[in-house]
Amino acid sequence: MAFKSRRKYCYFTENNIKEIDYKDVKLLRRFTNDQGKIMPRRVTGSCAKMHRKLVRAIKQSRMICLMPFTDTGVE
């Protein structure tokens, strides 16, 4: 099996995003899976500094009910 190596990069440093807003659900959704779990850094490729901020934002967003703690797809 031949794997084509892809460059992983931090989305935030690449787009020059310094602060992550917990109200920006559209952005935060990209870093959670379908279940609503936060994706690991080895998958998203985001740098450690921004990942910490991202995790904080996602957890704040969960507290104020903008994002789910768990999303099983059943309403």
Place this chain on the structure above:
Amino acid sequence: MRYYETLYIVNPNFEDKKVETILAEVGGELQKTKTKVINHHVWGKKHLAYPIQKQKYGTFILMQYGKEDAGSLLEFDTWMKLNTSILRHLTTRLESEPVQIEAPVIESSKKSNEDSEASNKKEKGTEEKSGESEKVTETQTESSDEVSAEKDPVEESIEENATSGEAPEETQEQEDTAETEEADQDAENTEKEAD
């Protein structure tokens, strides 16, 4: 001067008048702690990610304010907790001074005489801004049909106001996100294969 932001959820079944009284109440309570309210407006009715007190929807209200002295907001926080009409609230500290989006709602609700004038001003403001932000909304609908379909018209209008100042940047970001989403998905796939 430190700047804070409080987002709180109110029961969606409340009428507009009741929401206005809550806005006034919260604003009044906050002014006891020597704060200057910069923004205080209704975000609109949104679907909650999970039910709170058996409510599936909630009216979101955003409030941004500055505080001159270094006293804590603990009293205000407990007051918010004890207020039964507020389902949930979250206070965060802002790094920089927030931009004033529209005329503060609290002043208009305090004086009933100025109500009509203030609402007229708001309408004018939204009309002016909507012209600028048409381009943004068009690109949004094109790039993300799914997301925009879920949104309420009220919420969209608020987002328009918020993003009108940064229209060109937004469009670029949209394109970038589309590209990076693909890249992320590919990265996931490769991860799975590797496992």
